[in-house]
Amino acid sequence: MNVQAIWEDGVFRPAHPLILKRHLVTLTVSDDDLEVPSAQMCSPPVAPPQIPDTVQARLAAQRARRDEILRRPPASAAPAVLTQEQAQRDRAFAERRAWRHEQGRS
């Protein structure tokens, strides 16, 4: 059967009350209705799950460690000279990036 659902803040809510046999069902949404056409790449945002305090604390500590590394001021302004091998690897990964970009991949 077709079911109408209201999309609000990333959550689907059935337009009329429903009782389902399972917790998880699949809704098919037309590409025309999507802001971004790739459904799998950009799943609609979900309501954030209940995150325990312990996990919140761990996330905060992890972000703090990462941000400390990211925000550290530059140690040196002098550009290092690339070895031949480093330059070759740089070119290789630039090639990888270009190839994947051409394929529409991340």
Added chain:
Amino acid sequence: MQHLLLDVNIVVDLCVPRAGTEQTETALALADESGLSIWVYAGSVQTLEYVTVSELRTALAETGTILTRAELHSRAKELLVTMTATFGWLAALAGEGGVFATEDPEDEQLIRALDRFAADSIRLLTRDKGLLARADGRALTPEAWLVEWSRIAATRRVIDFVDLRKQQAAIRPQLELNLHRVLHHGQYILGPEVRELEERLVAYTGAKHCITVASGTEALLISLMALGIGPGDEVITTPFTFVATAEVLVLLGATPVFVDIDPATCNIDASLIEASITARTKAIMPVSLYGQPADMDAINAIAARHGNIPVIEDAAQSFGATYQGKQSGNLSTIGCTSFFPSKPLGCYGDGGAIFTSDDALAQACREIRVHGQSKRYVHTRIGVGGRMDTLQCAVVLAKLDRFDHEIAQRQTVARRYHELLATETHGITRQEEREERVRVLPCDSMATNLRLLPWPKAHRTSVFAQYTILVEDRDALQARLHAAGIPTAVHYPVPLNAQPAYAHRCCPDCTPVAQAIARQVMSLPMHPDLSEADQQRIVTTLMQSEALCHPGP
């Protein structure tokens, strides 16, 4: 589901904040909290470094920060070390050389990595459209994983009776290295790891000799053979143990003489041994059950009084425990242990070891384990093919470094059970009183139908191979716990002297304590990494189930 494999773009999400990063962080933190194993594919290291450098350069440029190339790489590597610190590295395998014959070697490696796991046990977390399409439903975006996690979290998780996954995660680098070394040197029988393990176990136990063997049962059999025990001989042992203890005696034509047990420890009652000694008694074989050494001083003294009868300690469950400061396995003429996977020190198959400080017995055991061979093709005695594989020794070696930590963890878990159950059954809530009661709690003083075995006796420690309690109406209680996702086990339901294969050889009714205990024992989940939350759930469910089985008046 037990495992999550991370694609490069997901790891980069963690290192360099960008659109969707928060969802990725949350997904992984929840997965970690739920006890899932999170893997990064080791074959991706170069890609990880260069993609992180590239994303980092872009992100910093947006804030006006320009770093030298060397510093970019240095920061990227630091980020990768920091953000993957709790993840496992999934090794690239030899067969992956063939991925160049496929259209996308990078993706192919990840698909092959997924194929190593049962399909429903793993998901690949990625934002790559190609992988999402190729992985047969096994690949998800972090957003989709959060939906799946919510579903999983809503269902009641089954607690593992023994969970060795965290142990494996901790030792995995050393484990893989050890196994690869064996693959490369190719000495699968009596290779260098066998000698190394024996030397390390000698150092650990303080025994003069260690002889590794094919299993715990083989350790008992070879020990008895080395002592020359055979038809007509009697060996005194406990009826309350795994069948291997008595089985090897009957195999050799000897007669097991079962002596009743001490209800406080479930080990052989040393005060009853002497009455069973006859002229045919050739050995005493106590078992250090549930991880606590038997009353070895008393048993050794009895053996000495009767012409130095050899004492073989079956330390299959107690390896790592201590008695008067000495290691279990090195408490008598011979000690035997098992490296069965669920044992406190286990391998990934069968294995065992014999310990002795008697040179002649050690030599005999070494010969018996290789078909009684004293030198190549010279068979000076009857023997067996009883060697422990080099690969299994390599596994035990990897576990040995973590062993003392795991023993401490097991003791912590056991103490927590004891305190929680004491609180529930006696209403003891004051910490000091609870600790005191844990030390002295008598077996029969509980207010409910559930009783605890007393904490290990003074001057000895237990490795708590099992945490066992005594209950009434065990079958009904087990069924209720099983329905609630809590497994239990019975060690052991029938004393050996009442088993069909043994009853006609001995007196099935002459060990009343063992018979009564066998009807009541029930073991709860026990392993070094059992969490406090899981233990609380087990105890709460146990008490609720017990109340349902025995409603008050």
